[in-house]
Amino acid sequence: SGNFYKIYAGDYLRTSDDVENLVVAVNHGRPVYIRDVATVKHEVSERSQYLNYFTGPALAEGKASTYGAQAITVAISKKSGSNGVTVANDILAALEIQQGLVIPDNVHLEVTRNYGQSAQEKVNNLLFKLVVATLIVTVLVWFALGLRPAIVVTMVIPVVILMTVFAAYLMGFSIDRVSLFALIFSIGILVDDAIVVVENIYRRWLIKGEMDTDTAVDAVREVGNPTIIATFAVVAALMPMAFVSGLMGPYMAPIPALGSVAMMISLFAAFAFTSWLTMRLKPSMKTLVKIEEKEHKSNERIDAFFRKILPAMLDKKILGYAFLIGLIATFFAVCLMFYTTSVTVKMLPYDNKSEFTIVLDMPEGTSLTTTSNISWEMVDALQKIPEVTALQTYAGAAKPFDFNGMVRHYYLRSKPWQSEIHVMLLHKNDRERSSHLIAEEARALLLPISDSYKARMTVAEMPPGPPVMQSVVAEIYGPDAATRRQVANDFTKIFDSIDGLADVDNYMTEPYQAWSFKINNIKASLKGISTQTIITNLQMAMGGYVVSDIRVGSALEPTNIIIQAPLALRSQPLGLADLPIPSVMGKTVPLGELGQFIKIIEDQPIYHKDLRPVEYVVADAVGRLGAPIYPMFTVEDKLKEYKSPDGLSISGTFTGAPVDISKSSFEWGGEWTITYETFRDMGIAFAVALIVIYMLVVGMFSNFILPLVIMAPIPLTLLGIIPGHWVFNAQFTATSMIGFIALAGIIVRNSILLVDFAVQEMKEGVDVTEAMLLACKARTRPIMITAFALMGGASVILSDPIFQGMAISLMFGVFVSTLLTLLVIPLGCVSAKKSMEEVAAER
Known part of the structure; x- marks a missing residue:
């Protein structure tokens, strides 16, 4: 056709x-x-997992309570580069539209995790703090210099911030928590250049008695070189931190990057924008005279103070040496606070989140139903905590994993004896206790339950920074598997005996039985039956074999057809002996004639790290000494009396795997590894910063001795930083270290301003002692203004648990070191009189 x-x-x-x-x-x-x-x-197929939803005692008014409702969790991740807040809001809007249409009225929806909302709250909160920091600096400059200078300085801030945000866009940074903290941190230091320029223009106008442009230009020139070098010194202190390796590098990268950009932009703004705006908003000479009269009284008091203190220390050497010895003794006494644990050290402090997870491991071989029942028992205990809003149990399945779960491989948890309980809390503004304190109470409530069932439990809090396997990890190496596992078991007992460790576990499995069908290959071959045929028929009998599928109505997914023997038969493998197995000859042979069922001990998992066989023993550091290093030292003390199965005394390596793994040894990992790498790299960054700052100051003064005097106050910042942490009962963290390193550049700025002014006076024929007294008189006020500006800007982040350490370092460090700088620098410069005279002669 x-x-x-x-x-x-x-x-x-x-x-x-x-x-x-x-x-x-x-x-x-x-x-x-x-x-x-x-x-x-x-x-419905037989249950391989249980997911149940429970409401808590802090359930919001108007919401229906439920206990153990069956649930399905849907997790949605945003694409890279998209706005998490917009994505989350669009998803919720789409769900609202589908309610009653696609989603039946008797199906209730609950949002158990909304990182878009939490991100929006953090950004809004930090933007508010950004405004507050700006207002604090504005008010401070208003009281110190007057309204018009305050307006000039305040107008610089948004200009610099907006240009820095544009630079962040060019560098690929998003506006997140860390980048906003970088901007808030920058506010306190980016106004320094503007304050110095405005203050010096006003000072020169008063000296001349006329507010002309030439005098303003010369005033900017006068502070130009020291301001440029001082700004470069701050940048030199910040930039090396951008090269910190490991997970903490990208996490903290916005602080040095955006801080450095803000400083460079503020330098340009101080010379181009601030000086022009000062001319446009200059006060009348009458107003300036009033300001000068007020400033004169202040300067006279400052001058009287320094003329009383400094000559006495210079004339009476015993007073000078007493001051020096007292300063050194105080420095070492303060540093001893680390040794006595008056101030503890930790990578990052505990955050205050609205959720945490209970990770439960029942003894291997426990049935799914039993695991689910124990999870419910734990839920009953957790409902005694008043801040709990809701809970979800995941038995035989993993909850949608987060960054923490990805690193800890929680997404692989699918065994019948594994369970997770997701605990949701009230918003942090609606509760008095932090999530960490609530998690500690949860551990105390659940530990008796887990111990009674010989289960292992971990309270997994959301980490404040890069996650780790667990805070304390011992990686056990040895000559053979039996030795490694015995050492790992011994370590588990040692960890259990230490008060500062909780949630102790190892990655080995307890011996448990399994059934194995041992095939008689000779008989099977004689009967014309292959091994694969036997395995396939066993799979079909036990229900693990999909034969085909059917298309039901308009369902999007097909329904599998599964062949399986009745549960009563499957629960007794020996009863499968009569299972007929077809042969190629067309006959069937009972399974029992082709082999036998035997009980075996399930094999242990085999772990490798860098191609080396290893066992893991893990725990979480708890209590006041929450950093892993403290219980690690306690473990090391207990190991002095320990002998490994191969007869060796072992001690852990802290900075890498043991060289010889043919004998029992171990390496410390977990949070310690990130802590060591971060503080090591920050230490290197600090050393590089000191070298670069030294080179900058040498280039400015063309002298090798004077820069050492100028940099002498840098370690004095610790006299404020460490006691400041003790006062606030705060841990010295990575953010504290960032604040300490940043202060190196900030303090050098003050020193440069003092020394440069003194050199200019010496150039006019004034002796070094008088020059330093005049420098203190003229520069103390702008130095103190910039110090208080930094303290005011940093004060708004004092309440944040993560960046509190940085705020303490900046506030207490700059305050104490600024006061000491005004004494140490004059004394040091008079002692280095020859160098000062050489520099003055070359100018």
């Missing part, structure tokens, strides 16, 4: 009746249907 046709035969299986009516054999000329040899049911 000239046409092409496709011919279709048969149809999809669509119902259970279609399956029942399938012919599987012919017996004496009559067809044998599936319904004749099996029962066909269209029903």
Whole structure:
């Protein structure tokens, strides 16, 4: 006919009746249907996991309470580069539209995690703090210099911030928590250049008695070089921190990057924008005279103070040496606070989140139902905590994993004896206790339950920074598997005996039994039955074999057809001995004739790290000494009396794997590794910063001795930083270290301003002692203004648990070191009189 046709035969299986009516054999000329040899049911598959939802005592008013409702969790991740807040809001809006249409009215939706909302709250909060920091600096400058200078300085801030945000866009940084903290941190230091320029213009106008442009230009020139070098010194202190390796590098990168950009932009703004705006908003000479009269009284008091203190220390050497010895003794006494644990050290402090997770491991081989029942028992205990709003249990399945779960491989948890409980809390503004304190109470409530069932439990809090396997990790190496596992078991007992460790566990499995069918290959071959045929029929009998599928109605996914023996038969493997196995000869042979069921001990998992076999023992550091290093030292003390199975005394390595793994040894990992790498790299960054700052100051003064005097106050910042942490009962963290390093550049700025002014006076013929007294008189006020500006800007982040350490370092460090700088620098410069005279002669 000239046409092409496709011919279709048969149809999809669509119902259970279609399956029942399938012919599987012919017996004496009559067809044998599936319904004749099996029962066909269209029903829910046997449970392999349980997910239940519970409301807590802090359930919001108007919401219906529920206990153990069956649930399904849907996790949605945003694409890279998209706005998490917008994505989250769009998802919630789409769900609202579908409620009652696609989603039935009797199906309730609960949002158990919304990182878009939390990100929006953090950004809004930090933007508010950004405004507050700006207002604090504005008010401070207003009181110190007057309204018009305050307006000038304040107008610089948004200009610099906006240009820095544009630079962040060019560098690929998003506006997140850390980048906003970088901007807030920058506010306190980016106004320094503007304050110095405005203050010096006003000072020169008063000296001349005329507010002309030439004097303003010369005033900017006068402080130009020291301001440029001082700004470069701050940048030199910040930039090396951008090269910190490991996970903490990208996490903290916005602080040095955006801080440095802000400083460079503020330098340009101080010379170009601030000086021009000062001319446009200059006060009347009458107003300036009033300001000068007020400033004169202040300067006279400052001058009287320094003329009383400094000459006495210079003339009476015993006073000078007493001051020096007292300063050194105080420095070492303050540093001893680390040794006595008056101030503890930690990578990052505990955050205050609205969730945490209970990770439960029952003894291997525990049934799914038992695991679920124990999870419910734990839920009952957790509902005694008043801040809990809701809980979800995941038995035999992993909850949608977060960054912490990704690193700890929680997404692999699918065994019947594994469970997770997701605990949701009130918003941090609606509760008095931090999530860490609540998690500690949860641990105390649940520990008796887990111990009674010989289970292992971990309270997994959301980490404040890069996550780790657990805070304390011992990686056990040894000559063979038996030795490694014995050492790991011994370490587990040692960890259990230490008060500062909780949630102790190891990655080994407890011995548990499994059934194995041992095939007699000779008999199977004689009967014409392959090993694969036996395995396939066993899979079909036990329910793990998908034969085909059916298309039910308009369902998007097909429904699998599974063959399986009745549960009563499957629960007793020995009863499968009569299972007929077909042979190639057309006959069937009972399974029992082809082999036998035997009980075996399940194999242990085998772990490798860098191709080396290893065992892991893990725990979380708890209590006041929450950093891992403290319980690690306690473990090391206990190991002095320990002998490994191969007869060795072992001690852990802290900075890398043991060289010789043919004998028992171990390496400390976990949070300690990130702590060591971060503080090591920050220490290197600090050393590089000191070298660069030294080179800058040498280049400015063309002298090798004077820069050492100028940099002498840098370690004095610790006299404020360490006691400041003790006052606030705060831990010295990585952010504290960032504040300390940043202060190196900030303090050098003050020193440069003092020394440069003194050199200019010496150039006019003034002796070094008088020059330093005049420098203190003229520069103390702008130095103190900039110091208080930094303290005011940093004060707004004092309440943040993560960046509190940085705020303390900046506030206490700059305050104490500024006061000491005004004494140490004059004394040091007079002692280095020859160098000062050489520099003055070359100017």
